[in-house]
Amino acid sequence: MPELPEVETIRLTIMPEVVNKTIKEVSFFYPRILPKNTPEEFIENVQNRKIVDIKRRGKYLLFELDSEQLIIMHLRMTGRLLTYKSTEAEATIEKHTSVIFTFTDNSQLRFVDQRKFGTIYLIAPENISIIAGLKDIGPEPLSGDFSLPYLKKILDSNRTIKSLLLDQKLIAGIGNIYADEILFRSRIHPTRTGKSITLQEQELLHKAAQEVLKEALLHEGTTIRDYLTGSGMKGNFQNRLRVYGKTGEKCVNCDSLVERIKVAGRSTHYCPSCQRSDEL
Structure with missing residues (x-):
């Protein structure tokens, strides 16, 4: 399972390719990646929305949208987040791809997960406690709170x-x-x-x-x-x-x-x- 260094590295490497881009479409290949939303509900709420920032909390990634909603991802055991430039967007879709986010410039963010334990949530910040793993999460070990x-x-x-x-x-x-x-x-x-x-x-x-x-x-x-x-x-x-x-x-x-x-x-x-x- 990706731990803090891996999830933080993923955050840092996808930010230049994702932040300030507008989501044109979302394609689900494994709808069960959404524990709390239907694909239709998810797409309706994120389509034409801009990703304004990506933060990390423990092993979770928090994508902040210009609507102030959050897309929250957990990679679990085998999840990967991979970026594709517009010139690479026609690349073969890997067998274990769960979802593809395509942006208005035709670049993509793909969630690939062989064991299919990864999860994606769409929630308002005030409802973050519905995710059990985030509700009572401890301090970051590289922060001042870990004294x-x-x-x-x-x-x-x-x-x-x-x-x-x-x-x-x-x-x-x-x-x-x-x-x-x-x-x-x-x-x-x-x-x-x-x-x-x-x-x-x-x-x-x-x-x-x-x-x-x-x-x-x-x-x-x-x-x-x-x-x-x-x-x-x-x-x-x-x-x-x-x-x-x-x-x-x-x-x-x-x-x-x-x-x-x-x-x-x-x-x-x-x-x-x-x-x-x-x-x-």
Whole structure:
């Protein structure tokens, strides 16, 4: 699933091709991508409307229209947003295309989703709470709201640190890949409880979260299988992963082998030597 760095990279790469353009038509190939609207209702409300901005909240993309309505997209497991210039608009429609937005200059934005878990909503800003994932979403980990005092507060829990990092109600946008990488750089075992994390470790964790996410953004995200930027390019951070997907390989810091276990129902990668299960 695209996480914060991937969704933000998509936002940045599609903005120059989409913002300030007027939607001429919308073609649905998979109407069930709309949980709350019919295709007819959606088209009626967005046709001839201009996209004035694109924002991100966690793993959601929010397209602001000149009507003040929002088109909100979540890519889920395998969703892609790809832009096509007017000269490319006749390109073959991929098998897994769910919807195509065509603009008045004949350029396009296509939502392609192999597993068909992605969603699109059309709502007024005051009704954003109807989307459960946005109603109670936590602070952005690269914002000032994600402070050390806030981190200390959410760690006052008997839940595992891995599950806390993944909880979108506590921190927006962190998924399995970056949780593993953050914990490795923090030298914290993923099964430790939030309450067991010392003040020193809290500082390491906060710093690691900032570093990992900023580096991933710099390298345009992580492509393991499906993720592509809005311009159709792979990310590069997969070449800098230290534990995720490295089961059985030597740790970059020591001679121990990276192990994989299940934590909070998710495959979790860690170094048993660098990430001790006891406190520092």
